[in-house]
Amino acid sequence: MNVSVAAIDLGASSGRVVVGRVGPDLVELETVARFANGPLRRNDGFHWDLPRLVDESLAGLRAAGPVDSIGVDAWAVDYGLLGAGQLLDLPWCYRDERTTGGVSRVHARIGQDELYRRTGLQFLPFNTIYQLAAETRLTEAEQVLLIPDLVASALTGVNVCERTNASTTGLLDVRTGEWNAELLALVGLDPGQLPELVDPGTVIGKHGETPVVAVGSHDTASAVVGVPLTDPDAAYISCGTWGLVGVELEQPVLTEEARTANFTNEGGVDGRTRFLTNVMGTWLLSETLQTWGEHDLTSLLAQAHAYGGTATVFDVQDPRFIAPGDMPARIHDWCREHGVEPPADRPAMVLSIVRSLAEAFAHAVGQASSLSGRDVRRVHVVGGGAQNSLLCRLLAERLGLPVLAGPVEATALGNVLVQARALGAVSGGLEDLRSLIARTHPPVHYLPGAVS
Numbered sequence: 001m002n003v004s005v006a007a008i009d010l011g012a013s014s015g016r017v018v019v020g021r022v023g024p025d026l027v028e029l030e031t032v033a034r035f036a037n038g039p040l041r042r043n044d045g046f047h048w049d050l051p052r053l054v055d056e057s058l059a060g061l062r063a064a065g066p067v068d069s070i071g072v073d074a075w076a077v078d079y080g081l082l083g084a085g086q087l088l089d090l091p092w093c094y095r096d097e098r099t100t101g102g103v104s105r106v107h108a109r110i111g112q113d114e115l116y117r118r119t120g121l122q123f124l125p126f127n128t129i130y131q132l133a134a135e136t137r138l139t140e141a142e143q144v145l146l147i148p149d150l151v152a153s154a155l156t157g158v159n160v161c162e163r164t165n166a167s168t169t170g171l172l173d174v175r176t177g178e179w180n181a182e183l184l185a186l187v188g189l190d191p192g193q194l195p196e197l198v199d200p201g202t203v204i205g206k207h208g209e210t211p212v213v214a215v216g217s218h219d220t221a222s223a224v225v226g227v228p229l230t231d232p233d234a235a236y237i238s239c240g241t242w243g244l245v246g247v248e249l250e251q252p253v254l255t256e257e258a259r260t261a262n263f264t265n266e267g268g269v270d271g272r273t274r275f276l277t278n279v280m281g282t283w284l285l286s287e288t289l290q291t292w293g294e295h296d297l298t299s300l301l302a303q304a305h306a307y308g309g310t311a312t313v314f315d316v317q318d319p320r321f322i323a324p325g326d327m328p329a330r331i332h333d334w335c336r337e338h339g340v341e342p343p344a345d346r347p348a349m350v351l352s353i354v355r356s357l358a359e360a361f362a363h364a365v366g367q368a369s370s371l372s373g374r375d376v377r378r379v380h381v382v383g384g385g386a387q388n389s390l391l392c393r394l395l396a397e398r399l400g401l402p403v404l405a406g407p408v409e410a411t412a413l414g415n416v417l418v419q420a421r422a423l424g425a426v427s428g429g430l431e432d433l434r435s436l437i438a439r440t441h442p443p444v445h446y447l448p449g450a451v452s
Contacts, residue, residue: 002026003068003425007415008057008151010074011219012241013037013286015053017060018409019067020416022425027417027440029409033060039093039324046093046324048147050080054154061207070155070207071215071419073222073411074148075241076168077128081141082159088137091147094126095323102134109186113259118183120174120252120265121167122277125319129170132187144193148217155212156205159195162214164221166197167267174252174265200269201422215418216269220244220276225269225414225430226407227380228438235365235376237395238410239385241283243357245364246276247374258371269418270430275372279360280316282385284353287327292346304351305390311351312340316360351390358394365399378402380443382410389446396446404443413437 002023009016017033035056039046061070080091092098103125106115112123121127128146132138145153146165153159166172166179171189173180179194198204200221202214216222223238229248238244252265252273266274289297314334321330328349335342343349369376379401381392386405396403407413417433420426426436 001425003420003423004066005416005419005423006061006064006067006070007215007412007419008060008070008072009219009222009412009415010053010057010072010147010151011037012075015056017057017064018412018416019064020412020420022416022420024426025436025439027413027436029412029416032063035060039095040090045096045098047090047096048078048093050087050091050147050150054151057151067210068423069211069213069419071213071415072148072151072155073215073217073219073415074151076146076165076218076220077124077126077131078147079128079131079144080147080150081135081137082143082145083140084142087150088140091150092131094131097323098134099126099130100134102130102132105133106130106186113256115170116259117254118173118180119170120254121170122262122264124278127170128168129183129187132189138188141193143195144189145195146217149195152204152212152214152217155207158205160198160202160204160214161195162217163197163199164216164267164269165218168218172267174254177267200418203422213419213422215415218266219411221266221268221274222414222418223382223411224248224274225417225433226410226412226437227382228404228407228434228441228443229380230434230438231378233375233377234380235368235374235378236380236382237361237365237385238383239281239381239391240383241281241286243279243281243361243364243385244274244276245279245361246274246368247372247376249273249275249372253372255371261367261371263367263371269414272430275368277364277367279357279364280321281357282388284316284321284327284357285350287324288349288353291326291328300346300350301354301388301390303347304354307347307351309344309348311348311355312343313356313359314338314340314352316356354388354391355394358391358398361395362398376401378404381405382407384408386443392444392446396448400448403446405446406443407437407441413441
């Protein structure tokens, strides 16, 4: 049988509602709504306008028409506080600088090495555990919900926490997959303030008469489902605002080497481990274009490809690039501080950013391989970055390996396929779902020095 399902896919820079039509030999996607997103600056810092995102999602569902189920995925780590069923305030944005105090409060009580042994989570200054340690209204909250769970709650009235996204908080035990009571106490959380954990494929409740199904609600978890992995010796890069670079494993890697390399062990669909690290992604390009008041990235990439000068490579992981603002000025500052020539014009700046991203991605692929013991022989790039042929070419050249680009809509594909499996339209494990994607959405192959 074929089914029609709706995926609400919320990213840090945009959101959309996608209808997926799925059957044993069919996966078709249609975007029925698309809307902007971004941090909302208030006097106290950066927040997310969650009520607007819910309204936009509902409008998208109306545009979708009747569907057999709905699934929600979104970015990780951010949360909302609920009291009497209502948001106490707009959720904080992870890019706000308030978490600095939370980091010091947490590590005054537990070392980074011990925290890693318990959670398997890489250090990022905006991990949920640090955000909650900096939270001033936690005692007022009856429940704490992550972003996709807040949207699912608005649809169903049911509060749950999907496990793949819970694994990004720094509060989930990496071995048991359950909340760690000692870590909850460390940030002042009562266990009753966190909802029941559910796995992808669970029916959360109903929106009207339509089931709402838990998917890999961390968008990267859905994106990794949507990678057409046909070889276990392959790495993936889910490239959007962030570049998530890693391999899929059966068990976490909790070595000191993995911790110091800042690799994380996040939960995947069907109990897999997403062993990966965060690399700055296309955020650098989007913030640069916003600074310039420019919207034509395609033209700028073509000019960058034709640029005849030397492209400066800079460290995309420098913390100065995390917050919104004038990205070209920050790149110039980095170059001056490190004694290298800054990009001379816009094509040079774009080429510098793309080459620097390729360098950082290639380095992370090498680390993922050595830390996990996987002999990586090909790299899949999915998400918006798969459309950037200059990036894919440079990455293939830098790695000396084939780069398989696409599908662009990996997150939506992973979302709809988990729903379709829960409804019985498709069956099997992740390998079966990925085989279906590979047949219906074949990737573009970039070889070192050539494209086939």
